[in-house]
Amino acid sequence: EVQLVESGGDLVQPGGSLRLSCAASGFTFSSYAMSWVRQAPGKGLEWVSATSGHGVSTYYADSVKGRFTISRDNSKNTLYLQMNSLRAEDTAVYYCAKGGMSGKGFDPWGQGTLVTVSS
Amino acid sequence: DIQMTQSPSSLSASVGDRVTITCRASQGIRNDLGWYQQKPGKAPKRLIYDASSLQNGVPSRFSGSGSGTEFTLTISSLQPEDFATYYCLQHNSFPLTFGGGTKVEIK
Numbered sequence: 001e002v003q004l005v006e007s008g009g010d011l012v013q014p015g016g017s018l019r020l021s022c023a024a025s026g027f028t029f030s031s032y033a034m035s036w037v038r039q040a041p042g043k044g045l046e047w048v049s050a051t052s053g054h055g056v057s058t059y060y061a062d063s064v065k066g067r068f069t070i071s072r073d074n075s076k077n078t079l080y081l082q083m084n085s086l087r088a089e090d091t092a093v094y095y096c097a098k099g100g101m102s103g104k105g106f107d108p109w110g111q112g113t114l115v116t117v118s119s
Numbered sequence: 120d121i122q123m124t125q126s127p128s129s130l131s132a133s134v135g136d137r138v139t140i141t142c143r144a145s146q147g148i149r150n151d152l153g154w155y156q157q158k159p160g161k162a163p164k165r166l167i168y169d170a171s172s173l174q175n176g177v178p179s180r181f182s183g184s185g186s187g188t189e190f191t192l193t194i195s196s197l198q199p200e201d202f203a204t205y206y207c208l209q210h211n212s213f214p215l216t217f218g219g220g221t222k223v224e225i226k
Contacts, residue, residue, distance in 0.1 A: 105153035
């Protein structure tokens with residue numbers, strides 16, 4: 001069974017940094033693109049970033065470009081999102097999801113981790 | 120960027136009703152579209168991929184259609200467990216974009 005488990009969400013001050021992790025199991029992690037999607041409280045879904053199976057290709061939403069970095073460690077079956085210069089508008093539940101490149105959508109999704117940016 | 124316009128934003132329906140939700144893309148996306156269901160406090164779950172293919176394990180009352188710029192999700196006979204928010208997602212080109220969501224509520 002494919003499982004994705006996010007961690008690392010926390011309360012952080014504006015301008016601060018945080019690193020999210022997503023531990024994957026149940027599939028050959030290095031063979032699949034992975035993505036991050038977020039959802040602000042009471043709002044819709046927003047795609048954040050995607051990376052190819054080997055991590056060579058990466059893509060970002062304009063709203064996070066230059067501040068967030070997606071990466072992966074295929075030896076640990078783990079996806080990361082390094083978030084710097086955090087703003088109040090980055091407050092959201094962050095989901096990792098399998099897929100997001102090569103014309104594929106997201107399936108499945110992790111349970112999400114909450115990031116709150118507030119002083 | 121490709122904009123996804125989803126309608127309606129909310130609807131009230133009764134158990135047994137037929138429900139239709141529409142997504143329009145601002146430019147052609149072939150059939151690179153999926154439909155997702157989200158219940159409160161839970162992660163989204165994919166129902167339909169490639170515009171019309173039913174995800175394994177999803178009840179056959181869900182169906183998708185369309186290609187190019189116009190897409191539809193249909194629930195043929197609404198069940199109590201179907202009350203949720205539904206989103207479309209285009210994965211044709213970056214940035215990937217979601218529709219604004221449709222909240223399906225009990226009448």
